[in-house]
Amino acid sequence: MHYHIWTIGCQMNEADSQRVAAGLERLGYQPAPRAEEADIVILNTCVVRQQPEDKAVGRLNQLKRWKQERPEGILALMGCMVGVKDTARLQQRFPWVDLLLPPSDPSALWAALAARGDLDEAQTLIADAESRRLALGRTDTVLPASEEGQAVSAYIPVVLGCSHACTYCVIPYRRGAERSRPPEAILAEAIQLVAQGVKEITLLGQIVDRYGYDLLDFAGAQEPPLVTLLRRMHEIKGLQRLRFLTSHPNWMRDDLLRAVVELPKVCEHIEVPIQAGDDDILAQMRRGYTSDDYRQLVARIRELIPSVSIATDIIVGFPGETEAQFQRTYDLLEELRLDKAHIARYSARPLTVATRTLEDGLPYEEKERRRRVLDKLQSRIVQELNAPYLDQIVDVLVEGEKKGRWFGRTRTDRLVFFTAEGDWRGRMAQVRILWAGPWSLVGEPALSDCD
Secondary structure (H helix, E strand, O other), X not given: OEEEEEEXXXXXXXXXXXXXXXXXXXXXXXXXXXXXXXXXXEXXXXXXXXXXXXXXXXXXXXXXXXXXXXXXXXXXXXXXXXXXXXXXXXXHHOOOOOEEEOOOOOHHHHHHHHHOOOOOHHHHHHHHHHHHHHHOOOOOOOOOHHHOOOOOEEEEEOEEOOOOOOOOOXXXXXXXXXXXXXXXXXXXXXXXXXXXXXXXXXXXXXXXXXXXXXXXXXXXXXXXXXXXXXXXXXXXXXXXXXXXXXXXXXXXXXXXXXXXXXXXXXXOEXXXXXXXXXXXXXXXXXXXXXXXHHHHHHXXXXXXXXXXXXXXXEEEOOOOOOHHHHHHHHHHHHHHOOXXXXXXXXXXXXXXXXXXXXXXXXXXXXXXXXXXXXXXXXXXXXXXXXXXXXOOEEEEEEXXXXXXXXXXXXXXXXXXXXXXXOOOOOOEEEEEEEEEOOOOXXXXXXXXXXX
16 A cells, blocks of 8 residues: 655645655555555645645646546645635535645544555554544654654644734635644654654744744743743754744744754754835735834844844735835845845735735736846845855755755755765765855865764
8 A cells, every 4th residue: 555645835734744644654555656656645735825726736637537547546635725614615626536634634534544444453543543643733653664764854843823814825714823732742743753863853833933822831931932842852862953933023032042042952043034125015914013123133133143044035026016115125135135035926815815905916927027136136145145155164964865965954054065975864064165156055075973
């Protein structure tokens, strides 16, 4: 028996897919590289913009023939395309889909497998137990057996859903209201991941800084619950690096930034989106801050963490965005010289306030032009930021091999490639940088933890 999982979208989806794969392998299923070779096919989807949704629809239509030829197979649709309600519409649109699984909730899959006659008694008990653990915000094996010893970095969702409701964002309608997972469940998951060979863990949340404020465990706490969680995870033996994302300008406090400095395992990398550099656009987005607020936050981050790298998200072509407003975003990005910028065209999403109340009158071609302009600017900025790394030695946690070269990331999330004999996966290597581009660094090993 084989399974195939197709995943598109954010790190949260990657984490969800990994946990489903782990559960299936506990039931005796093996991974298949192609859907055509699988008995269970799961599409884990994203609808934050139109492009990933179109890709998911295209893949669903391709699998219609697979389902016709394999009626006994299971085709499941998972993730934000399903959302947390209103599944009847999807079932009518794609009647060949067997299961609709909300984000981070594959319980219907375990129930379906437990009800099938091809699972023995022990496997049925495993499927039932998986459903009960999910109801408690817990899981058991979080890394598929096929990836043990291979996965160096892993994600742990700590905050599910979002209640902030930016006017352009569909996430609250698809992933539901914000809810934090119990700290003990997160710690148990982290310990299990480290036991399976993982050396770096990234904590995930739509607004990760808000972790724990809805839990009784942290009632009356003197520091943000995320800081307390980072301190506890820092004590896990064998864990070498910790990261967290994504932050929000309104919720990033100094004590969180100080924790990055105080806890050696926490990497000096902050992801905190700006989305736009014009105050009127930010107000229409309901982001809750101004461009000057963000400018001051960046200065504060750099003051408290001098070696920090900062990443941001930007949306171009928001409804009504004028050329002058776009220029303010350009000017702010050029001024702040951030280490990474994820730049996306605005895409109208069903149910959102922006779609219901604002006219999306900017042509696609103009949105794409603005995206390319910012991308070119950011490419130049990062090229200049990376140039000083030439002939420097950086610490790299080696994640794997691609096209004959080993790759990994620095503490500040810079991607590094190098060529070396032997197995370097999972090793902490010191790499001398010989070439610095805008999106990656290339070098040669200087020293490693095994030399």
